[in-house]
Amino acid sequence: QLSAKAGVRLNGSTVMINGVTGTLGDGAFNGWASVDLASKPLVKLDLDFQKLAVATSRSTNSSAQPWSSATIDLNGLNYIDVQARISAAELNIGDGRFAPAAIDVALASGVLKAQVANIGAYDGNANGDLTIDASTATPTFAMRADLTGVRALPVLRSLADFDKLDGKMQAKIAVKSTGNSQRAIMSNMAGTVFVVFQDGSI
Secondary structure (H helix, E strand, C coil): EEEEEEEEEEEEEHHHHHHEEEEEECEEEEEEEECCCCCCCCCEEEEEEECCCEEECCCHHHHHCCCCCCCCCCHHHHHHHEEEEEECCCEEECCCECCCCCEEEEEEEEEEEEEEEEEECEEEEEEEEEECCCCCCCCEEEEEEEEEEEEEEHHHHHHHCCCEEEEEEEEEEEEEEEECCHHHHHHEEEEEEEEEEEEEEC
């Protein structure tokens, strides 16, 4: 459930949305936004949440489900530009718990870049970025992640339902791909993954 209020005024071709306050679920948030309508809309947004929860769904028999060949349409990313920062004292994504967390997002000319830095994750921290280039007919994707000192068991359990290994984990991930469907993206994926477990148990 979402409730919010703000002050809105027009300054030339820019819509100013100031003093944004409200609640999302059981967490309060505040911030500001603006929309420049001079040409292609430019949205600027800064929101800070006390607690932000994002629900996810997972198939109970995911290994039997093939990657979909349905087309993923990202063309809408070419019609708007965005500069945003979303921060939260506590961020919950499915079973994942991250605190504190801040995500910087930039969208320009069909290229979306999202970056996180020093997010508290499972007794360690995480850094990474994701780039989606939808400016061409076939989108390209690139992801980089660096996990340091995180506890392996809750990470592996939440991501892959794997609960046989625990310990301190360090991981570096750098992958890229192209495609306009789940199957194409997974088939074209290339890159490197480096993982080290220390002081652990099976």
